[in-house]
Amino acid sequence: DVKVTQSSRYLVKRTGEKVFLECVQDMDHENMFWYRQDPGLGLRLIYFSYDVKMKEKGDIPEGYSVSREKKERFSLILESASTNQTSMYLCASSLSSDSHTGNTIYFGEGSWLTVV
């Protein structure tokens, strides 16, 4: 089974702190994603990466950055956390779109971030 692991389930940070959310997948997937989930808004894509050191902005990249130094790891960085970034963050991965059998996205358990 595919396993996507998010290092922290629950975090509480102060406004202005730099926050790192880590995600690791164990299935050699090319694509990795960071989503934010808020009630009534569904999942919104923050950033995605289709290869090591490659990154693309999603729908709501402002206030976030990402890092992908190794294929299995994709980090989300909040440079200066703000209260409006309090949310559930979901990491996900998938095979490349060249693989018809791999067109499924797999999610981690999520990280609840509270910024106070």
Added chain:
Amino acid sequence: AQTVTQSQPEMSVQEAETVTLSCTYDTSENNYYLFWYKQPPSRQMILVIRQEAYKQQNATENRFSVNFQKAAKSFSLKISDSQLGDTAMYFCAFMKLYTGNQFYFGTGTSLTVIP
């Protein structure tokens, strides 16, 4: 841009009954995938069912089936013989091919199965 619309924020169903969750989407693409994902209260998002747009036959997975109407851009999920474990948030999702696997999600439908 692709959009996915789930017009039912909340639904409930009696145990053992059948329920249908609605989803519509907007795209100019011809080749794509559609998905239903389930997120139980434990928050792990898992795949329920997947449909390739080029396949006319509706996908089925045990008690879960879809009604895929490509011309109408509709993709509803039917859950038969509902069980308490089906209580969850359900998300409809769309994926274009050959664009780095970008997925687009609806806002979700919260389903409660009543004993």
